Amino acid sequence: MSDLNVMQNRDMKKVSAQQKVVKIIVKIMLYAFLITMGIIVLFPFYWMIISSLKTMDEYRLAIPTLIPQYFDFRNYVDVFTSKDLILGRLFLNTLYVGVVSTALSLVITVLSAFAFARLEFKGKDALFALLLATMMIPGELFTITNYQTVNTFGWMKTYTVLIVPFLVSIFYIYLLKQNFMQVPNELYLAAKVDGTSDIKYLWKVMIPLALPTIISITILKMMGSWNSYMWPRLVANDDAHRLITNGLRTAFTDASGVTDIPVQMAAVAVVSTPLFLVFIFLRKYIMKGVSRSGIKG
Amino acid sequence: MTESKQNVFQWFVEVFCKQWVWQKFCVNLVYKKFDKWKGWLYLSPALVLLAIFTIWPIFNTIRMSLLEGYTTMKAVNGQSFAFGIGNFTRVLKYPGFITCLKNTVLLCVLTVPISTFLALLIAVCLNSIKFLNRFLQTVFFLPYVTNSIAIGMVFAAMFNMIIGGSVRPDSVGIVNNVLEALGFNYVNWVNAGSEYWANIVVMTVYIVWNALPFKILILLGGLQSVNKQYYEAAKVDGTSRARTFWRITVPLLSPMLAYVIITGFIGGFKEYSSIVGIFGESMGPVGDAYALDTMVGFIYRAIGNQEGTASAAAIILFFIIFAVTMVNLYVSKKKTHY
Missing domain, CATH: 1.10.3720.10 (MetI-like)
Structure with missing residues (x-):
């Protein structure tokens, strides 16, 4: 009888641990998705601001800089x-x-x-x-x-x-x-x-x-x-x-x-x-x- | 009581009563009449403006659409016009209009499902998290508070190539940089010589980006009012989870989904300023003007010189929007669960 109890208990714990792992993975995926989408949504604003601080020469670079070499407010x-x-x-x-x-x-x-x-x-x-x-x-x-x-x-x-x-x-x-x-x-x-x-x-x-x-x-x-x-x-x-x-x-x-x-x-x-x-x-x-x-x- | 006294009394009663009734009548007249007209008085500024700028245009636009070849210039010169449906047949046969219709429908069919699905996904995800919830809600709403021409110019810059002296452009634009980093070839998205499908992709991306905030806001509002018991x-x-999503979330959200889809289609058929934002008034890449013209663009270009044509096109647009809305309402009535 007590053996059965122990086994049941152990199974329950296993299941709940498994559930917890699944839950955490789902949470991570949720946040990954939302943050990726958030970055995509915000990117045009970011690009607008940093482009406005670049010189035309820097803007023309084949590999664009993600942060302006120096902040140029002349624009x-x-x-x-x-x-x-x-x-x-x-x-x-x-x-x-x-x-x-x-x-x-x-x-x-x-x-x-x-x-x-x-x-x-x-x-x-x-x-x-x-x-x-x-x-x-x-x-x-x-x-x-x-x-x-x-x-x-x-x-x-x-x-x-x-x-x-x-x-x-x-x-x-x-x-x-x-x-x-x-x-x-x-x-x-x-x-x-x-x-x-x-x-x-x-x-x-x-x-x-x-x-x-x-x-x-x-x-x-x-x-x-x-x-x-x-x-x-x-x-x-x-x-x-x-x-x-x-x-x-x-x-x-x-x-x-x-x-x-x-x-x-x-x-x-x-x-x-x-x-x-x-x-x-x-x-x-x-x-x-x-x-x-x-x-x- | 003497006879004369009685007479005086009668006279007094008669006069007083008449006076009183008369007064009451007058008061009633003034107040009741005024009460009746007060509503119209308060409405008068709105009604005058609506009569001039909303009601009259409905009749006049229908009239102009039915006068063949109507233009204001000719009308001012005293020319008369034949009555008929010539404007409608001419518009429907005109290749430029067919292009507009095709572009508009294509953009609608692409952007409404994509933006609705993405918004639903984001709203459901947002609804199931607590940490950063407020912050992310604000981030996703941000594109709403923008000037669609101004941000269109930013998108154009992101897709734009800067042609240099060599075969390869000096700069291929940030979107192409990302594509190349992922192992693809760069694409001419918006510059001279760009292909139609590339332009449509750019427009779809921009319109979806623009349409997301409103849809997320509405769907999230709907999700927050869903009874938690169903999920329990x-x-x-x-x-x-997938079954819960399709069998519980989507049906319970169906009124809001119907709402965002209908408003999405209505907005989609009136697409104009997002294209001006990306391509400018030429409505197409350099050298291929009006390649992406829309119904509204067509109407605006006919204003001031081809009123008959513009009116016919506007009425066609109205019927398309009306029909699409009715179909949507019919479908959603069948599928909506309240």
């Missing part, structure tokens, strides 16, 4: 002093368009979301359904006519054309409406009884409660202007109004298509830095907003 |  000086890419102007243009369109867009989004979430009026549900349905249509379909419209309005090559056509995002209205609806209706009725105006109620109760969503919308909208490329290129691609991405793509490439890659990489790094800073400080809001939206920019 | 049960039954 960055070139980027900021280049006549090819007037970076200061591009930054200011993009910042101006981003801030103004985000601010106006937020006002419109909050008012509309409030109307859809709290107010009762005829045709509300039908209107909302209609607006959601337009989200299925690819944006290019609108662009064709919008190009004519802004031309008729005489808005070509102005800041207005970069800001106004994209102020309303049905998706952001939808997102904020969902958030507003979570606030109990009793709160609104109580405020009404107390004689609080709608605007005051919005400002004092709704907006503070929905702040995370509003911050997410703000960041995504700002990132959108930072990354917008096609519309600005169509309607306002002159020196005075050009945005950062449009300036970047064509800079440092001469007519025959030969590119000064290290300087170009320095420019790319400069343009990418604000995005990374925003990401580092506001990661939580970005990831939350994106997981609910799936809209890039 | 599988463990008790001694189910193998």
Whole structure:
């Protein structure tokens, strides 16, 4: 009897030891896979930074150096002093368009979301359904006519054309409406009884409660202007109004298509830095907003 | 009570009541009416903009697509156009458009499955580790917060060769360096004279890299909400890991998988800026412009000079996206387990 017990015990130990080994091997494989993928994902960023610190001669080497022979910041000086890419102007243009369109867009989004979430009026549900349905249509379909419209309005090559056509995002209205609806209706009725105006109620109760969503919308909208490329290129691609991405793509490439890659990489790094800073400080809001939206920019 | 007094009282009651009813009526009118219109008042800025920039374009684009050979220039000059489907037939017969369609479909079919599978693998792995979890999550999300044109230029540089005086290029690019270290020959990926399949490989790598973060984020969110009991049960039954993955994880994740696949296809059919990032506005290697043009690229080039054609192409794009989404929804409804 006791012999059997001992044998059973020994078998159990053997099995658990085996399991442990398997478990450790699986863990090692997991980490190996994840870290390899992580390195692949990060490599372009690494390559951008080290290439931006190399001289063209070093960049041309047959066997590339993984760390620059010496850190040469001249490319960055070139980027900021280049006549090819007037970076200061591009930054200011993009910042101006981003801030103004985000601010106006937020006002419109909050008012509309409030109307859809709290107010009762005829045709509300039908209107909302209609607006959601337009989200299925690819944006290019609108662009064709919008190009004519802004031309008729005489808005070509102005800041207005970069800001106004994209102020309303049905998706952001939808997102904020969902958030507003979570606030109990009793709160609104109580405020009404107390004689609080709608605007005051919005400002004092709704907006503070929905702040995370509003911050997410703000960041995504700002990132959108930072990354917008096609519309600005169509309607306002002159020196005075050009945005950062449009300036970047064509800079440092001469007519025959030969590119000064290290300087170009320095420019790319400069343009990418604000995005990374925003990401580092506001990661939580970005990831939350994106997981609910799936809209890039 | 005298008759006159009674009359006065009646008169008073009558007037007071009428007054009161009247007042109530007025108040009701103002408030109720205002309440009815208040919603529209708050919506008015959004509705005005939507009417101009969203609703009108739908009608106008359909109109232009059905007027044969419509261009704004001719319209301004007072020319009239025949009504018909000529724009659609012309677009579908135009070789340039067929190239665009082929490129777009090819990139979609390649990138959506690859990126979905890789994202699923990474999400499952991330979900089963604790140490470094937060850090790795951040790393995998990083490509999302980038400018797709800017990082496209970095990818182009990684694949780019620098031609020198000799037969062999001065620099073959870091990707080729890695390939040579692994014992392969170097490939002309993006330079002049590069082959179509090489360009497609570069685009696939870049688009997958770009698409991963969103998919990982969604799938990881889905995994974290999966009930742990299923896994406990599988463990008790001694189910193998592969079986657990295919029989428990994938079915439970199917709503999120359907979501990332559908958004992936929608995004894939609108592929444009990633190609501009790598190849520039010429949409192809030097000497072979528009070799990698896409549907959206085709539409954009027709804006401002060939509105009829552009409209027809945009409507075709809409129907393709609509059809693919419907097929996806149908399949996922059959396969999804809620």
